[in-house]
Amino acid sequence: MSRPGITRRLRHGIVAALTLSSALTFAALYAIGRHERVQAFEQALSDDLRTIGNITQVYPGDDVYVNVEPESLSQYMQGGTRFFQVWDTQDGELLDRSLSLEALDVSIPRPGGVTTTPRRFGGRLPDGREVSWTVVHVRAHWGLDEAMLKRTRQTIEDHPVDLLVGRLSHELDDALTPLAWACVAGALAMPLVAAVALAGLVPRALRPLHALGEAVSVRSSDDLHPFEAQAVEMEPIVQRLNELLQRIAAARERERRFLADAAHELRTPLTELHTLADVALLDPAGSPGHAATLAEMREVSRRMARVVDTLFRLSRQQRADEATPRRRLSLGAVLQEAVQAQSPALAERGLQCRWDGDAEVWIDADAPMARALIDNLLGNAIDHAPAGSTIELRRHDGAAGPALSIVNACSTTGQAPPRHPHLGRGLALAALYAQVLRARLAAGREGDRFEARVAWPDATEPGATNT
Missing domain, CATH: 3.30.565.10 (Histidine kinase-like ATPase, C-terminal domain)
Known part of the structure; x- marks a missing residue:
């Protein structure tokens, strides 16, 4: 099984880190965007309460209703997507509701525990649509101006009512869906873009390493000169490699010294042995057996001399600074x-x-x-x-x-x-x-x-x- 290379590990590691980082980043962005849109939806419901509350009016005879102008509040008309309903706080009587609810023939049950602080809850219309409701206790104001009341000598007191307004929940969902898709697309696109970029950047960043490998592959076994680091990150590797070359050079130098020392130590006694054998052969008084022995000694000394000459030659030609003539x-x-x-x-x-x-x-x-x-x-x-x-x-x-x-x-x-x-x-x-x-x-x-x-x-x- 082949081992994974540095390039593959580096690409996978960076892409994995970017995938995790982009997932966390876009998850955080979605959470922030969702919070902002929820707050905007809540603010819209508060604005609806204020708008409907301002036009909920009381008239002579204690008649209370919402004075809706169709031109400006068409969302509350028949087929609209916004709703309101008003009850009398004292007896719970239904006082008014929006045409959008009347068209559906729907009356929302009066919630309990209504206070001056708005309270939100969810519900479902008979047609299955989800609605976000907000209910609050308010006071209906006069429907006539003060001058008319004085002229007609009428007195109108503020009337306490419970006001309910609502919007379809899909308005919030429609705002969150594009945000979610944008965050998902960004989380997926960033690692893909990074992978494409790394396909070219990682090999370029590893060029010094490949260059070192090429330099080592073409280097002769006799060339022990130190390598140079082409990048700061490669200095430890190149330093260890140069230390290895120094140890190899030291070992070769010891071998060459051994060859030279052995040759120097053997050359002198061999020369003396050869000279003695030549002198003994010139003695006519020697016996034939003695002469044969001396002849064999001379042949042995010649062979040993050839060995020593070989050692000298190898010692000289194995030096890194002496090129072998070819x-x-x-x-x-x-x-x-x-x-x-x-x-x-x-x-x-x-x-x-x-x-x-x-x-x-x-x-x-x-x-x-x-x-x-x-x-x-x-x-x-x-x-x-x-x-x-x-x-x-x-x-x-x-x-x-x-x-x-x-x-x-x-x-x-x-x-x-x-x-x-x-x-x-x-x-x-x-x-x-x-x-x-x-x-x-x-x-x-x-x-x-x-x-x-x-x-x-x-x-x-x-x-x-x-x-």
């Missing part, structure tokens, strides 16, 4: 030179070398180092080959390109190189050669069977060019 080489020519150099050893063991290939291969490599690698592998094949057998040099075409295979007679054609914990004489140095040459080496032995395969990543056919 040039175009013919692998066939390098093999031919190596076989000619090993001809005395081949003749002594009665061995033959056979090239099993029909095409030339060209490589970009350091010529002495490539020759040293081929000499090392060919020497191992000679050491493990039975007397009188054949050593085969084969060319293979693999997925990574042409490769060279060195096999003694005990190997089976097409069989993979044997894996063995002991690499054989000098194969550890051969691995170092391959590392410097940036070649892939697979080698091993089992008994007398030996096989090695070397592949260069930039090997080409004749006439081909590297890109």
Whole structure:
């Protein structure tokens, strides 16, 4: 199962946070807007009480009714959406009601506990419509002006009445519905807009991280220079990466010092051993057995000297500040030179070398180092080959390109190189050669069977060019 990437986590986290934030924000906005609209509806009911109360009048004969002018208060007429009803406070007699109630043939029951403080309650008309009612105790004033009363010598007292006014509840619902839809749309649109914006902004913000990854991927294993942070947030990562490079550089420096110190320590005694063996061979008085031993000592010292020279060469060429010289080489020519150099050893063991290939291969490599690698592998094949057998040099075409295979007679054609914990004489140095040459080496032995395969990543056919 693939692990989620930083970009995906960042997008999901930001969108989730924005979704929650927008939901809370628009919920709060809806609560505020709803409160304002409810207050406006309550104020409208209070205004209706004041309007109807002002036109509820008492006339001579204690006649009380609401003096409605149809032109200005058409909502209370037949088919209207506003209602009123008036009772006598003392005996509860119904004094007047709006034409909108008369048209429905509806009389609202008088509520109890009416005071001078308006009280709101809900109800339902016979046709199913919800109504918000408000009831209050008021005093009906004179329906005639004071001058007329004096002229007619009449006296009219204020009459206490209970006044009920109402509006359809859907007026509040109609005001709240657009507000609710607007808040829902805003809560959904904000995360969507943010997701679209983040689709471009998040990759742009992560460009320094991708740039660091590209810089690491193209960096050579020999280049240990520190990386630079392209963003403040990346400084801890880059700092840890540079600390790792410093530790790697220190480890490589210790390895190079070890190689150089070992070579310096071994060169002097080996030179002395070689000199003593040469002097002993010049003594004609020595016995044949003694001379053979000295000759073997000289051969051993020469081999050890080659090992020390190899250590010196690897110590120099593994330094980060020294580039390995590379040039175009013919692998066939390098093999031919190596076989000619090993001809005395081949003749002594009665061995033959056979090239099993029909095409030339060209490589970009350091010529002495490539020759040293081929000499090392060919020497191992000679050491493990039975007397009188054949050593085969084969060319293979693999997925990574042409490769060279060195096999003694005990190997089976097409069989993979044997894996063995002991690499054989000098194969550890051969691995170092391959590392410097940036070649892939697979080698091993089992008994007398030996096989090695070397592949260069930039090997080409004749006439081909590297890109």
